[in-house]
Amino acid sequence: MSTDKLIEESRTYLMNTYNRFPVVFVRGRGMKLYDSDGKEYIDFLGGIAVNNLGHCHPKVVVALQKQAQKLIHVSNYFHIEPQIKLGKMLCQNSFADQVFFCNSGAEANEAAIKLARKYAKENMGEDKYEIITALNSFHGRTMATITATGQEKFQKAFTPLLPGFKYVPFGDVGAVAAAITDKTCAVMMEPIQAEGGVNMPPEDYFRELKALLEDRGLLLILDEVQTGMGRTGKLFAYEHYGIEPDIMTLAKALGGGMPIGAMLATKKVAESFSPGDHASTFGGNPLACAAGIASLEAILEDGWLLSSCQRMGDYFRKGLADLQKKYPFIKDIRGKGLIIGVELEFDAGDIVKEALREGYIINYTMQKVLRFVPPLIVTDEEIDGLLDTLERIFDKRYSA
Ligand SMILES: Cc1ncc(COP(=O)(O)O)c(C=O)c1O
Numbered sequence: 001m002s003t004d005k006l007i008e009e010s011r012t013y014l015m016n017t018y019n020r021f022p023v024v025f026v027r028g029r030g031m032k033l034y035d036s037d038g039k040e041y042i043d044f045l046g047g048i049a050v051n052n053l054g055h056c057h058p059k060v061v062v063a064l065q066k067q068a069q070k071l072i073h074v075s076n077y078f079h080i081e082p083q084i085k086l087g088k089m090l091c092q093n094s095f096a097d098q099v100f101f102c103n104s105g106a107e108a109n110e111a112a113i114k115l116a117r118k119y120a121k122e123n124m125g126e127d128k129y130e131i132i133t134a135l136n137s138f139h140g141r142t143m144a145t146i147t148a149t150g151q152e153k154f155q156k157a158f159t160p161l162l163p164g165f166k167y168v169p170f171g172d173v174g175a176v177a178a179a180i181t182d183k184t185c186a187v188m189m190e191p192i193q194a195e196g197g198v199n200m201p202p203e204d205y206f207r208e209l210k211a212l213l214e215d216r217g218l219l220l221i222l223d224e225v226q227t228g229m230g231r232t233g234k235l236f237a238y239e240h241y242g243i244e245p246d247i248m249t250l251a252k253a254l255g256g257g258m259p260i261g262a263m264l265a266t267k268k269v270a271e272s273f274s275p276g277d278h279a280s281t282f283g284g285n286p287l288a289c290a291a292g293i294a295s296l297e298a299i300l301e302d303g304w305l306l307s308s309c310q311r312m313g314d315y316f317r318k319g320l321a322d323l324q325k326k327y328p329f330i331k332d333i334r335g336k337g338l339i340i341g342v343e344l345e346f347d348a349g350d351i352v353k354e355a356l357r358e359g360y361i362i363n364y365t366m367q368k369v370l371r372f373v374p375p376l377i378v379t380d381e382e383i384d385g386l387l388d389t390l391e392r393i394f395d396k397r398y399s400a
Pocket of ligand 1: 103105106107109138139140141190194195223224225226227249252
């Protein structure tokens with residue numbers, strides 16, 4: 001089928017929920033994607049922070065092939081071998097003692113909200129259900145997670161929202177302290193706000209927040225859906241802050257491209273869930289978990305990928321800082337490892353379109369922030385190629 005016909009049928013048969021570019025990707029390998037007309041692109045979006053190992057990583061492909069021949073799905077009424085193995089690996093490499101598997105970031109956050117509320121009812125009192133989240137946060141698109149998301153634009157068409165959520169400015173411990181009431185049970189935050197514009201917290205924020213919550217006996221839920229699995233140069237972003245959460249959520253890169261989410265917790269908190277409290281038909285599916293195991297093994301191998309992520313992130317930010325000297329309309333460059341935001345003085349949409357025409361997949365968020373979340377395997381040559389392209393695009397805009 002021709003590309004035009006595919007796009008026409010896409011518009012006919014699929015609900016109009018995405019602003020899609022007129023491109024159909026049919027093949028990928030490492031940093032590269034190929035469209036239905038054979039054009040090659042370098043991918044600095046990585047399926048929105050999903051393809052941390054690049055496209056079709058050979059270890060993930062082989063794991064999927066092997067598992068598909070053995071067992072694709074079985075019910076959670078039974079113990080599932082790849083699920084046990086992935087759960088053990090995640091616990092052994094994090095603060096957590098136990099894991100609940102689901103299929104997406106929103107579902108992982110739903111599970112976290114339910115666990116926090118159940119734990120609070122059992123251990124803090126009947127009336128402890130309020131969760132404090134941050135303005136400009138993003139936690140997903142289900143009803144509970146759009147409520148947790150501190151951005152009205154995702155909420156206003158779908159009111160009434162869920163009761164029991166409060167919002168505070170990100171990075172302000174005093175604001176959290178002031179928002180705590182007799183009903184508060186937890187605070188839920190992203191370690192770095194991703195969709196909200198790649199916003200970094202002040203250096204000591206999470207240490208001070210954790211101390212406050214410990215003092216008040218409240219839970220810390222970290223949403224590492226976008227920052228987890230090596231994105232910031234550590235396996236989990238909380239490791240940069242010298243603290244540990246009580247609950248953490250993962251998805252995106254967890255399955256090496258396969259849909260899988262996870263909610264991890266300390267034993268003390270996890271014990272509040274008992275059979276019947278929460279479930280998912282597909283959660284921890286053998287195929288998704290096999291991909292997750294292969295993917296986590298590849299990320300951890302020799303620590304090579306994590307140190308390269310830090311180095312490439314620094315290299316990328318330095319190149320962007322050089323561009324900033326030439327183009328004063330670049331207001332700010334932020335991020336850690338390979339989650340990078342570049343705030344412009346104007347809407348970044350045209351830059352993204354122009355880059356796509358030039359064969360680079362980039363993205364923007366909050367209108368004015370170019371966001372780069374490439375596979376962690378990105379090289380300095382590929383970063384140089386994108387920086388040259390951005391320079392050409394910026395020059396055009398500057399001289400226009
Ligand atoms: C921090 C964060 N939490 C949750 C989600 C929702 O994940 P999903 O789209 O898999 O439901 C996202 C997605 O962008 C995210 O960035």
